[in-house]
Amino acid sequence: MFELTLLCPEDRVETISDALDALDALSVSVEDADAQTEAEQALFGEPGMPPPKDGWQRSRVVALFPTEELAQEARQLLSLQDFFAGCTVLGVNDVPEQDWVRLTQSQFTPVDITPEFWIVPTWHELPEQARVSIRLDPGLAFGTGTHPTTRMCLRWIARQPQGSLGRVLDYGCGSGILAIGAAKFGAVDIDAVDIDTAAVESTLQNAQANEVQLSAGLPDKAKGEYGTVLANILASPLKVLAPLLCAHVAAGGHLVLAGILERQADELKEAYAPYIQLEVADSEDGWILMTATR
DSSP, rough: OEEEEEEEEEGHHHHHHHHHHHHTTSEEEEEEEESSTTTTOOOOOOTTOOOSSSSSSEEEEEEEEHHHHHHHHHHHHHHSGGTTTTEEEEEEEEOOOOOHHHHHTTTOEEEEEEETTEETTTTTTTOTTEEEEEEEEOSSSSSSEEEHHHHHHHHHHHHOOOOOSSSSEESTTTTSHHHHHHTTTTOOOOEEEOOHHHHHHHHHHHHHHHOOOOOOGGGGGOSSSSEEEEESHHHHHHHTTHHHHHHHHEEEEEEEEEEEEEEEEEEEHHHHHTTTTEEEEETTTTEEEEEEEE
């Protein structure tokens, strides 16, 4: 494998990326050329929405080709194009052969939610102190236990009195990790829903692997009221979903929301104020968990 690396201004990123695709690049990635410096820029968008920009002011575009000949040919062809003005070729480099499966696995180690509750990839042994565990490997759907929002939701679940979760709804279930966590702590009537069919399939597979019972499907599968409603998404969709999610919370039931930055707490409280009173229940690395009881 060979990498062709380019330095491009923001307004050329989309055109250059499309051209690399047309030249049969195996993959094209865009990175902030100023990452890890004072000039680094944050750039992210909400799920289901287009990114705010196609790239950074100085973007590093990396295209992967199967042979050096193809990488050099792409380099020469791009250099001749008018739209390449302002771009720079940083080089063509050999990508060393690696055991990519082993390398990927090395990046995912057991995650402790509490001292006795762990998320453990299937290729790892269970820690001796794990009394409750979820076996989960990285896949197409969000939720491996490594992100602060997931950990905070699971911590909240683990701290509830046994049998108090009631009927559970995991809205935007991703990998199903929250629904599975609820099952591990005694919930027996669980619906997990997501707009992504790949997430629904992932949830069903992970539930089977963890020997728990739940029902998974698209959002219209959520019916009636629940003792616990969990939603680990992001602030914008959570605000839009406020009336729907609150309508699913039974009297005396719990609403648990994550995917919220600390600076977004007040806008979430305002969005949910007509229905329920949200409070910050946990925080980690700039993210917060917000909960309410009806």
